[in-house]
Structures are given as C-alpha cells and as structure tokens.
Amino acid sequence: MVIEIDARGLGCPKPVINTKKELDKIDQGVVITTVDNEIAKENILKLAKSLNLESKVIKQEKDLICIEIIKGENVIIEQDKSLELEDKCIFISSDKMGKGNDELGNVLIRGFIYTLTESKPYPKSILLVNGGVRLSTENEDTIENLKILEEAGVEILSCGTCLDYYGVKEKLQVGSVTNMYTIVDTMKNSSQTISI
Structure with missing residues (x-):
C-alpha cells in the first residue's frame, strides 16, 4: 500500500500532522x-525517526521534495545516546529568567543553563520557544552549555516559527x-514538563 500526501503550501505543523494521521491508519x-521547503522536510524526517520508521528523501527539486516513510518493514530501532537522561522536558519561553529586572533575568537564565550541565541526570529534552530561541542563536554563554547537554544526548529543540519571527x-x-x-508531542510524552 502506498499513500501519497501533497503538503505543499501548508503551514507548520500541518505537513507533519497530516503525515502522522496517514501513518496511524496503516x-x-x-x-x-510532498513538501515545498527544507523545514517541512526535516520535520517529517524527525517524525519518522521518532516513530522508529525508515525514511528517506526520494526526490528533491526546487519547491518539490518527496519523503518516503516505510511502516512495517525494515524497522529501525535506535537506542538512547545516554542512560543518564531523565524523562523530563524543560520548556523555556524567554531569554530571561523571572520577571522584574531584565539584566538580572539574563544573568539568572545563563546560570540556570550552566547549572543544568552540572546536575545529573540531565533532562531528555529542552524546548525553546518565543524569546527562548535566543538562547540557541545569540547568547554565547548559553550556546556553549547547551552544546554540552546536546553532546550528552539531550534533545535541544528551537521553535521554527519563533526563529523566523x-x-x-x-x-x-x-x-x-x-x-x-513536535513541541506538543514532546511535552505530552514526558513524565514531567518544567516551565521556565
């Protein structure tokens, strides 16, 4: 059985949701x-990986990318990079911690990310949304410490809509x-979500 989905022109996260719906039916x-941009392609490949399904790009031209996902055959089983990860999600929505003085908030968020690198077990994932995406793009102190966490197996995810904004x-x-x-799915499937 082959199911084809044309997700060109659909905004995030509809290509992923439509693909997941069809996968759930079989x-x-x-x-x-079929999608028309790199972000949608990467998100669908990540979906397949999260479901332990084999996937590959079978056609790629300008504004036309076809991703094939195989269910029920050649299943890929991947193991976690680290056994020291805790089934928790850290949700960060600002590049500052707390309300009040912004300068103090910047110091606190840098301290928080650094302290995460010193506190095991590490969380399974860190979600960065809204102003939180600056921690993975512009703040050198937090980028350095987030890289330490990523190398240990922590999934660092920055919201694409927020990065664009x-x-x-x-x-x-x-x-x-x-x-x-993916943000909603990660939060739902974590035993605990901690909002910062």
Whole structure:
C-alpha cells in the first residue's frame, strides 16, 4: 500500500500532522509526503525517526521534495545516546529568567543553563520557544552549555516559527529546528514538563 500526501503550501505543523494521521491508519505500507521547503522536510524526517520508521528523501527539486516513510518493514530501532537522561522536558519561553529586572533575568537564565550541565541526570529534552530561541542563536554563554547537554544526548529543540519571527533562524548554533506538533508531542510524552 502506498499513500501519497501533497503538503505543499501548508503551514507548520500541518505537513507533519497530516503525515502522522496517514501513518496511524496503516499497519504496513509506504507514505510519501510532498513538501515545498527544507523545514517541512526535516520535520517529517524527525517524525519518522521518532516513530522508529525508515525514511528517506526520494526526490528533491526546487519547491518539490518527496519523503518516503516505510511502516512495517525494515524497522529501525535506535537506542538512547545516554542512560543518564531523565524523562523530563524543560520548556523555556524567554531569554530571561523571572520577571522584574531584565539584566538580572539574563544573568539568572545563563546560570540556570550552566547549572543544568552540572546536575545529573540531565533532562531528555529542552524546548525553546518565543524569546527562548535566543538562547540557541545569540547568547554565547548559553550556546556553549547547551552544546554540552546536546553532546550528552539531550534533545535541544528551537521553535521554527519563533526563529523566523525574530529573524534568527540562520544563527541557530545548537540543536535543531522544530514545529508545534513536535513541541506538543514532546511535552505530552514526558513524565514531567518544567516551565521556565
């Protein structure tokens, strides 16, 4: 069975959601999703990886990218990079910590990210949204410490819509770009979400 999805022109996270819906309907088969941009392609490949399914780009031209996902055959089972990760998600929505003085808030968030590197077990994932995406793009202190966490297996995810809004997508230095579907899914599947 081959299911084809045309997700060109759809905003984030619709290409991922539409692909996931079709994958949920079948026990075995192939889903081919066509998108028109790199971010949608990467998000669909990440979806397949998160479901332990084999995926690959089978066609790529300007504004036309086809991703094939195979379900029920050649299943890929990946193990976590680290056994020291705790099933927790850290949700950071600002490049400052707390309300009041912004300068103090900058110092506190840098201290918080550094302290995470010194506190094991590490969380499984860190989600950066709204102003929080500056921590993975512009703040050298936090970028350095987020890289330490990423190397240990922590998933660092920055909201693509937020990166676009602030005009910093090209400055992303650690982790990967994500979408609202993955943000919600990560939070739902974590035993605890801690909001900063």
